[in-house]
Amino acid sequence: MAVKPVKMRGKLAEGVAEIKALMPHPMETGTRRTEAGELIPAHFIQEVMCEHNGALVLRAEWGTSVSKNPYFAFKVAEAKAGDEVVIRWLDNLGETSEGRLTLK
Amino acid sequence: MLNRLMIMSLLLAAASLRADPPSDLKAFRAFFEQRFANIEIDDHRDGAYALDAAKREQWLSMEDFPPYEIAIEAGEALFAESFADGSGYVDCFENGGMGVKQTFPRFDVGANTVQTLELAINECRKAHGEAPLDYASETMGALTAYMAYTSRGETFAITVPPEGLAAYNEGKAFFYARRGQLNFSCAGCHVASAGGMLRAEILSASVGHATHWPTYRLKWEQVGSLHKRFNECNEQVGAEGLPEQSASYRNLEYFLSYMNNGMTLNGPASRK
Secondary structure, three states: OOOOOOEEEEEEEOOEEEEEEEOOOOOEOOOOEOOOOOEOOOEOEEEEEEEEOOEEEEEEEOOOOOOOOOEEEEEEOOOOOOOEEEEEEEEOOOOEEEEEEEOO | OHHHHHHHHHHHHHHHHHOOHHHHHHHHHHHHHHHOOOOOHHHHHHHHHHOOHHHHHHHHHHHOOOOOHHHHHHHHHHHHOOOOOOOOHHHOOHHHHOOOHHHOOEEEOOOOEEEOHHHHHHHHHHHOOOOOOOOOOHHHHHHHHHHHHHOOOOEOOOOOOHHHHHHHHHHHHHHHOOEOOOOEOHHHHHHHOOOOEEOOEEOOOOOOOOOOOOEEEOOOOEEEOHHHHHHHHHHHOOOOOOOOOOHHHHHHHHHHHHHOOOOEOOOOEEEO
16 A cells, blocks of 8 residues: 655744645554455554654654554644645654645 | 215325425425524534534634545545546546536436435446445535535525325435334424424434535544434434435435525535
8 A cells, every 4th residue: 555645734823823734645553354264464553753843842652552543733833835745654663754844 | 985986096196286396395484494593504504503602612723624625625636536537536427526516416317216426426426437435435425515515605506396296205205204212203303393402412303404514523533424414313213224325215305305496505514
């Protein structure tokens, strides 16, 4: 299954950017079974990093309790138009993807 | 004896003549206009979110970045894929399949059955030598989500030709019939008790039940069809479900869509 980029939206107001992200990902817990009864292997995002103009501002450790195609929203302080916000994720199988947004 | 039979058959004929789709629609809308005097009929396309301000606020913030977006994009890509024989979905639908969802379901006179969009998609695939899609699959969900998206803002104008009246009436009968362990009917909750509470949920009105499909339900974690929802309702009242796109469900969708005539399509939608 091809890895999809992170979709992002950003709203800038009074120096604070509200970032919303939608991350296509199966987020399999590893405890579900197929119709045939076989276990579907665990495949979930383990780490989420957010960079603001290249500096790491957020790091999250996720587990199997996060649902499929996670929606993630957070605020970044001291933001202004033209700043770049990058969200990157790494999953338990070593796959990775990212999304980039330039604030307006 | 013959006289009595004649009178009975005349009475039966008269009864079925009285119950015609346009009269049904008028009565249906009138009921909800009266029950929800402060709400425009068209607003009911947002279901329970038209009835509760707090739920609506939460839902609107979700709509800012809706979970069905992924399905629409996937659907657009799937729709553009060619079949093995070089043709595509564009060859099976008017206007290349763009902005046509509001014309479904329709009564297929030749096949003597109700044709929903999902059925039409699989008929298209079959006609071009492709294997049918599982109606509950994410692929079918993505395709219908994309097609629904191109029909946003269009108006339902479902027609019931004389040949389709029987199917319409079957759908209507299903809607009003009690079923399951709890012995509830669709109408019991979504007409008689519309606006009331069922456990912690507000019961939405039936006007607007056909406009917003397919729907991304958070509990499904995927886009699902109206028939999937029928199955959930059946499960909830302790009745047996039916396979998606079975005749009974297609007839029910036919009736429900007709009852939503004049309303604006707003699919795909997100729901809790």
